[in-house]
Amino acid sequence: GAGVSQSPSNKVTEKGKDVELRCDPISGHTALYWYRQSLGQGLEFLIYFQGNSAPDKSGLPSDRFSAERTGGSVSTLTIQRTQQEDSAVYLCASSPRAGGFGNTIYFGEGSWLTVV
Amino acid sequence: RKEVEQDPGPFNVPEGATVAFNCTYSNSASQSFFWYRQDCRKEPKLLMSVYSSGNEDGRFTAQLNRASQYISLLIRDSKLSDSATYLCVVPNAGGTSYGKLTFGQGTILTVHP
Numbered sequence: 040g041a042g043v044s045q046s047p048s049n050k051v052t053e054k055g056k057d058v059e060l061r062c063d064p065i066s067g068h069t070a071l072y073w074y075r076q077s078l079g080q081g082l083e084f085l086i087y088f089q090g091n092s093a094p095d096k097s098g099l100p101s102d103r104f105s106a107e108r109t110g111g112s113v114s115t116l117t118i119q120r121t122q123q124e125d126s127a128v129y130l131c132a133s134s135p136r137a138g139g140f141g142n143t144i145y146f147g148e149g150s151w152l153t154v155v
Numbered sequence: 156r157k158e159v160e161q162d163p164g165p166f167n168v169p170e171g172a173t174v175a176f177n178c179t180y181s182n183s184a185s186q187s188f189f190w191y192r193q194d195c196r197k198e199p200k201l202l203m204s205v206y207s208s209g210n211e212d213g214r215f216t217a218q219l220n221r222a223s224q225y226i227s228l229l230i231r232d233s234k235l236s237d238s239a240t241y242l243c244v245v246p247n248a249g250g251t252s253y254g255k256l257t258f259g260q261g262t263i264l265t266v267h268p
Contacts, residue, residue: 070254081260082199082242095252130198143189144256146198 041065043147045131051153052121060116060150064133071114072132072144073106082130088114089136121154128152156181159245161259168266172233176262178243179225188226189244190217193261199242203228233266240264 044063052058064071073085084098088108099105103121108114118125128149134142161178168174180188187206191199203210205226209218216229230237240261247255 072256074258082258084255084257087254087256089254095255097252097255143201143204146200148198 043131043133043145045129045147045150047150048148049151049153051155054123054154055120057117057119058121058152060118060129060131060152062114062116062131062133062147064112064114064131065145067135068133068145069111069136070134070142070144071108072134073114073116074130074132075127076130076149077127085116085129118152121152123154126152126154158182158249159243159257159259161241161243162262163260165263165265168233168264170233170235170266170268172266173229173231174233174264175227175229176241176243176264177225177227178245178259179223180245181224182245182247182249183221183224185245185247187246188217188219189256190226190228191242191244191258193240193242195239199258202241230264233264235266235268238264238266 046061069090072087074082076082086096086106088094103119106116128151130146130149132144132146134144158181162176189204190202192202193199203217205217205219214231218227240263242261243259245257
């Protein structure tokens, strides 16, 4: 597809279960970002990947959160032992390269996670 | 100073009004900036980029003041369709991560008839 694709679009899970959220960036984009947005709140940075460089994980809120990017393309965000406060929309974005200068980042439609 | 801080809003303006939002940032080394628009329950989408002193696109003008470390967004002749949340975006806001993009909390704009 032409845009950033995320799956699942909606996920309801029980507290304590693990979830995996997938992001397929725009072809050729080397930078990939994950953000979290709780209801009525701003975007919270989680992690970003740039090519083969070590990812910037500084925004991951706890060790229950992890992300990987295989082959420089698809990324998976994993949340272990989900808690109710993890309920949010998880937004993935990609750009031709990291750094922002001259780059537009494009967002997917998000994965809406509800932990019950 | 917070890494990125926006006018809290909300702004409620009539159609045709001119409205301006500000966004301050803490890292004087940040080079480029963005304004994104987010509609309710939708993903953010790029509105404008700001690299030098400013940028204009139709009814929208974005300005950058490096000395005071803020960017602004001016909307002229507001339309009902301009109602949305406006997010400013600052790369490397914390000064430690070149590629990290930090979003402001957003300013809610409601344009009424």
